[in-house]
């Protein structure tokens with residue numbers, strides 16, 4: 001099976017079991033101010049896990065594009081990538097442990113053909129202090145599943161001094177077998193869902209262990225160590241808890257949240273622990289090989305460099321495909337960093353020619369069938385990659401010489417110098433850090449970065465802050481601003497005309513930010529008219545409700561919003577929020593949206609535009625706040 005076939009096999013398997021198959025959401029989450037990227041399959045599902053009805057029912061499956069910026073520095077070993085596809089299936093208060101475990105076992109062993117003797121699993125050992133039981137129930141289902149393959153699956157506690165022994169199923173504590181977006185239970189903010197999980201591992205065999213380490217941190221190897229023998233291929237989260245102010249409460253429904261790395265599954269199936277050897281990397285890898293005249297895997301000293309190029313350019317292609325262009329801010333900064341680091345790595349392999357567009361083209365080619373929008377965006381993707389590469393190449397050599405000089409003079413690079421390298425030669429801070437380390441100099445990361453920031457305006461973009469939580473925010477403040485955003489969208493159309501379309505939206509607890517198409521600066525009269533329009537709706541205290549509609553009906557009822565191929569593929573069912581009087585049948589706003597929203601517009605208080613500015617040709621930006629009215 002190719003990686004592509006594996007993805008389709010998974011989706012088909014769950015479709016046969018009553019799941020609606022949904023397309024991947026964008027790598028850039030909508031209306032979620034707390035995280036820059038979609039980093040797990042469940043992220044777009046949060047409202048539904050918390051209890052909002054999903055328009056397509058209670059069984060959903062997909063393959064979600066994910067980007068984990070926090071893994072950039074891990075890339076280079078045989079398993080980490082920043083971009084990956086996560087296969088996911090969800091029960092939204094429908095089936096639970098029994099079905100999930102027996103299906104997973106059947107999918108992996110029967111449908112995909114993995115040898116059950118080389119599968120291992122972990123389960124949650126329970127937390128008496130939190131009142132969360134040891135997951136013996138899951139163990140029972142796993143044992144029944146393994147028994148169908150004549151395997152006597154013994155369950156044991158871990159860690160144990162003598163290694164894995166006879167165990168097939170291992171109990172771990174909440175550091176390993178609990179999942180929430182915030183990690184362990186104590187890091188979860190109130191309102192965040194999570195639960196115990198059971199994870200599945202593929203055993204590449206003890207002989208692999210010897211290639212890297214036969215012990216891991218002075219302990220015998222086990223499924224969760226990092227020696228390379230075992231690879232986690234999937235995680236079944238039994239999401240039935242929510243963090244309350246005093247401990248944990250049960251969610252209104254028992255959910256299943258499964259996530260499995262497609263690339264890792266492909267590596268297990270190929271029985272090769274190097275994910276960069278799966279067929280999905282064949283095309284791009286061949287391009288790097290031909291440009292560098294080096295064979296991947298033949299020269300140990302280049303393996304890491306090859307992997308960084310392959311990972312980073314693939315991620316950049318998908319990010320650009322989702323509309324993120326290289327820049328100095330927010331998401332764009334990551335695309336810049338990925339491309340520039342890949343370009344420097346290419347230079348290390350002795351590649352003189354441009355590398356971005358040709359590797360990028362091979363990535364697009366590989367994924368064109370699964371992601372048609374990539375192939376539609378092909379020209380744009382190639383252009384962005386080339387431009388960014390060209391900009392950086394022009395200064396790369398000079399910058400490296402300057403860097404050498406700095407080191408020669410004082411055997412260190414200061415934050416201030418790093419800032420010069422960034423502004424004059426385009427070296428992202430993290431690249432400079434890496435270069436210092438490559439030269440064998442230690443770096444006090446924090447002091448260095450702090451000094452860099454002193455010199456840098458762009459830290460104001462707040463990207464650091466956005467990584468802290470990684471949580472979708474459903475607080476009252478953001479919910480109110482979310483409803484205000486819908487009203488603003490309608491108000492702009494009413495005042496300026498129907499050429500106005502949403503081009504971006506970002507909401508924090510303090511303000512909304514809305515980008516829209518409009519060719520010129522708004523006059524103060526227009527701004528006042530927009531504010532008045534919104535405040536009038538607020539004063540009328542209109543009810544807000546949603547309906548799940550067919551695409552045609554939604555359009556017929558005047559719903560605005562993003563009717564892209566994403567919705568077209570959603571089995572024709574979408575969720576539309578209406579503001580206004582149902583009985584009268586006329587609405588102040590109707591918009592395609594996942595929610596949540598307030599119940600009545602009166603809850604918004606008062607609406608005030610704080611700023612209006614240009615963001616790009618033909619695109620304006622409004623920042624607005626809600627104020628309380630005496």
Ligand code: SER
Pocket residue numbers: 040041042088179235236237257258259260
């Ligand atoms: N949310 C879990 C994970 O990301 C399973 O989908 O691992």
